[in-house]
Amino acid sequence: MNYTSRLTQAVIDLDALVKNYQYIDNLASNSNTIAVLKGDAYGHDASKVAHALSSKVNLFAVAFIDEAIALRSNGINNTVLILEGPFKASDFKLALENNFSLMLHSDYQIKWLKSITPEFSGDIWLKVDTGMNRLGFQVEQIDNVMSQLSAQQRSNLVLCSHFSTADQIDCTQPDKQLAELKALVSKYNCKYSMANSAGILNWPASHGDHNRLGLALYGVSPSSDSPLSQPLIPVMTLQANIIALHTVKVGESVGYGDTWQAQRETQLATVAIGYADGYPRNAKSGTPVFIKGALAPLVGRVSMDMITIDTTDLKHITIGDTVELWGKNLSIDIIAQNSDTISYELLTRVSKRVPKVVAG
Numbered sequence: 001m002n003y004t005s006r007l008t009q010a011v012i013d014l015d016a017l018v019k020n021y022q023y024i025d026n027l028a029s030n031s032n033t034i035a036v037l038k039g040d041a042y043g044h045d046a047s048k049v050a051h052a053l054s055s056k057v058n059l060f061a062v063a064f065i066d067e068a069i070a071l072r073s074n075g076i077n078n079t080v081l082i083l084e085g086p087f088k089a090s091d092f093k094l095a096l097e098n099n100f101s102l103m104l105h106s107d108y109q110i111k112w113l114k115s116i117t118p119e120f121s122g123d124i125w126l127k128v129d130t131g132m133n134r135l136g137f138q139v140e141q142i143d144n145v146m147s148q149l150s151a152q153q154r155s156n157l158v159l160c161s162h163f164s165t166a167d168q169i170d171c172t173q174p175d176k177q178l179a180e181l182k183a184l185v186s187k188y189n190c191k192y193s194m195a196n197s198a199g200i201l202n203w204p205a206s207h208g209d210h211n212r213l214g215l216a217l218y219g220v221s222p223s224s225d226s227p228l229s230q231p232l233i234p235v236m237t238l239q240a241n242i243i244a245l246h247t248v249k250v251g252e253s254v255g256y257g258d259t260w261q262a263q264r265e266t267q268l269a270t271v272a273i274g275y276a277d278g279y280p281r282n283a284k285s286g287t288p289v290f291i292k293g294a295l296a297p298l299v300g301r302v303s304m305d306m307i308t309i310d311t312t313d314l315k316h317i318t319i320g321d322t323v324e325l326w327g328k329n330l331s332i333d334i335i336a337q338n339s340d341t342i343s344y345e346l347l348t349r350v351s352k353r354v355p356k357v358v359a360g
């Protein structure tokens with residue numbers, strides 16, 4: 001969509017992004033900090049994010065090769081790590097041609113690797129399952145997997161694992177997972193990567209040769225526990241405008257299903273954003289939005305294209321006023337709590353019809 005009459009947009013602050021990257025990279029000064037750009041850079045527009053970071057970041061990571069090819073089409077030349085590795089044998093050829101590093105996590109991928117001639121000479125990462133039980137070789141399988149790699153393939157190998165509970169600082173599971181990975185790292189004397197955002201912030205002992213920075217790069221904290229000297233800066237501000245104002249009497253309702261009734265004479269503002277834009281349909285009545293320096297509650301159900309806000313307690317509300325759904329003035333975590341989800345999901349579900357506009 002090139003013509004935009006509706007003002008609903010996600011404003012992307014690339015200066016904030018770069019500051020977050022530099023701040024977190026400094027927290028782990030002996031590690032290389034990979035910027036994770038999967039899911040269209042957590043909904044922030046991977047091309048814009050990659051261009052803002054390309055001169056500062058060695059390595060980007062995405063989930064699967066299609067996302068990496070899209071970065072190349074957009075003129076990004078950095079090495080890209082493919083976190084779920086090849087989905088097809090032909091992905092190895094593409095990886096070699098395009099300088100993608102491949103994470104291998106299963107035997108079928110090792111079979112493909114061995115069937116390739118000449119030998120695959122790109123960088124290989126091996127995923128080890130230390131307790132997440134989602135992807136990766138079991139610790140006992142690693143000997144066997146190693147024996148199937150060539151000396152050249154082993155020489156640059158990175159062993160990698162993923163925390164299941166690094167957002168909970170009183171949990172013992174991360175130490176256990178880290179110990180399992182580190183035992184393999186000493187045995188094979190290779191590089192390693194363990195930490196995601198929560199690992200980088202909460203478990204300094206997990207900082208490896210490479211850390212994989214996702215959520216915190218976008219200015220959202222992976223847990224309320226993270227002791228940050230400098231708060232992260234939210235990169236996305238989701239905003240929309242008031243397109244109608246109504247006053248309803250006591251007992252009148254608003255929206256589908258009549259789920260909310262006015263307890264007093266109420267000014268209702270209708271805002272041009274709905275679940276087709278990625279605002280969560282199950283956001284409860286009372287979920288805050290930010291208008292003209294103050295918070296006001298969502299009332300009634302979220303519709304496909306609209307939400308309604310009780311603006312009775314705010315002054316000078318007019319048609320056209322900008323409403324922040326989340327961002328610099330209103331933490332996305334609050335919206336996530338009010339809609340039974342997590343910030344990751346909200347960010348990645350901002351839909352295509354919402355333009356991503358660079359701030360400034």
Ligand SMILES: *Cc1c(COP(=O)(O)O)cnc(C)c1O
Binds near residue numbers: 162195196214216222
């Ligand atoms: C998404 C992902 C990350 C980044 O996680 P955050 O919690 O967003 O920092 C790191 N590693 C792997 C394997 C991932 O899939």
